[in-house]
Amino acid sequence: MTVAATTCTHHLSLDSLLDELRSGSPISGQQACQLTRASDEQLPALLGAALEAKQRFKPGIITYSGKVFIPLTNLCRDYCGYCIFRRDPGQPGAHTMTPEQVLEVARAGQKLGCTEALFSLGDKPELGFPEMRETLRRLGYRSTLHYLEAMCELILRETHLLPHPNPGLLSAEWITRLAAVSPSMGLMLETTSTSLLEPGAAHHNAPDKIPARRLRTIEEAGRQNVPFTTGLLIGIGETPEDRVDTLLAIRELHRRYGHIQEVIIQNFRTKPDIPMRDWPEPTQGEMLRTIAVARLLMPDVNLQAPPNLSAPYYDELLDAGINDWGGISPLTPDFINPEKPWPHLEELKLRTEAKGYSLRQRLPVYPEFLPALRTRTGLLAEKLEALTDREGYARRSMAA
Numbered sequence: 001m002t003v004a005a006t007t008c009t010h011h012l013s014l015d016s017l018l019d020e021l022r023s024g025s026p027i028s029g030q031q032a033c034q035l036t037r038a039s040d041e042q043l044p045a046l047l048g049a050a051l052e053a054k055q056r057f058k059p060g061i062i063t064y065s066g067k068v069f070i071p072l073t074n075l076c077r078d079y080c081g082y083c084i085f086r087r088d089p090g091q092p093g094a095h096t097m098t099p100e101q102v103l104e105v106a107r108a109g110q111k112l113g114c115t116e117a118l119f120s121l122g123d124k125p126e127l128g129f130p131e132m133r134e135t136l137r138r139l140g141y142r143s144t145l146h147y148l149e150a151m152c153e154l155i156l157r158e159t160h161l162l163p164h165p166n167p168g169l170l171s172a173e174w175i176t177r178l179a180a181v182s183p184s185m186g187l188m189l190e191t192t193s194t195s196l197l198e199p200g201a202a203h204h205n206a207p208d209k210i211p212a213r214r215l216r217t218i219e220e221a222g223r224q225n226v227p228f229t230t231g232l233l234i235g236i237g238e239t240p241e242d243r244v245d246t247l248l249a250i251r252e253l254h255r256r257y258g259h260i261q262e263v264i265i266q267n268f269r270t271k272p273d274i275p276m277r278d279w280p281e282p283t284q285g286e287m288l289r290t291i292a293v294a295r296l297l298m299p300d301v302n303l304q305a306p307p308n309l310s311a312p313y314y315d316e317l318l319d320a321g322i323n324d325w326g327g328i329s330p331l332t333p334d335f336i337n338p339e340k341p342w343p344h345l346e347e348l349k350l351r352t353e354a355k356g357y358s359l360r361q362r363l364p365v366y367p368e369f370l371p372a373l374r375t376r377t378g379l380l381a382e383k384l385e386a387l388t389d390r391e392g393y394a395r396r397s398m399a400a
């Protein structure tokens, strides 16, 4: 699909636009573009409209997924400017997990009430590194994706967790294969801006971050009716209009296929050891505007923002219309932002309840996407049945 550039070409009165939002219909790209630039005085009205939309969609409830984070391999052939996770072979910390390590983490998570095994890994490292080809040969697999597929199956067979793979770009064949061993999967679109591929920008030297290629994977998941998680990474050099374009591209795919189970709005956080170490972080105001605009563009799509990346003021994100906190782990760190620990579940619950919501643990697949999965047979279907309560949430949960 092509992505249309959304430039604010004419200026309606933003105040009258905010009045119009009470109608509840999704806003246009033009309107979104203007709203991302709402002034501080206009921000409360924007947040109010977004919150009303959230309450129409899912009143009273905020969800999270109790997860363990499984970094199957941190070798990656891409070099994103903000990434602390990736390694080249031989670098300190370079690691590919063994099946025993995968199972050990999953079983420890199970004891603590986790229900999701989030597989996060570098994109096809064997294409760039002979060392990874050798590791895979020793493990007995032809590619990282073959190994991932086997580990998802292992999780299904040996634990009460459900796998949610996040392995980068996927062909139609690999979406089919991974969908047989996981109820949902994910790929962050991050941005549709191709200017970030230019020298010195965040995605220079990251061939797997070409937006058209990522859109193709997300579209193929839609064709195959796979519940899919995607989202934006904001503050990596894109403009507010680029954020709107990215949201519009996701909305368009969801309109065509109805498979976007969740949109994540993630904020860039700087770290001393990354190429973008001197880059400014997006402000909380930018986060609030982006979330609110996402909610108004997609009033009936689950919207998530990670609390650890907005601590200590993460509960403010609820005011902008999110309905999910994403994966919270009592066991494993956020390997993508290791300096930002997840809040303890008790604190998350207290802060969520203080805003007037109840907190529920969901599975990696959202309740409304379960009916389509119930037609499946085999191990995955059995596990879904066993792990889901009558409303489609997790039957077991982490202790707060």
Ligand code: SF4
Pocket (backbone or CB within 6 Å): 076, 077, 078, 079, 080, 083, 084, 085, 086, 121, 122, 123, 206, 208
């Ligand atoms: S963000 Fe993902 S694709 Fe980019 S370098 Fe890190 S692991 Fe690789």
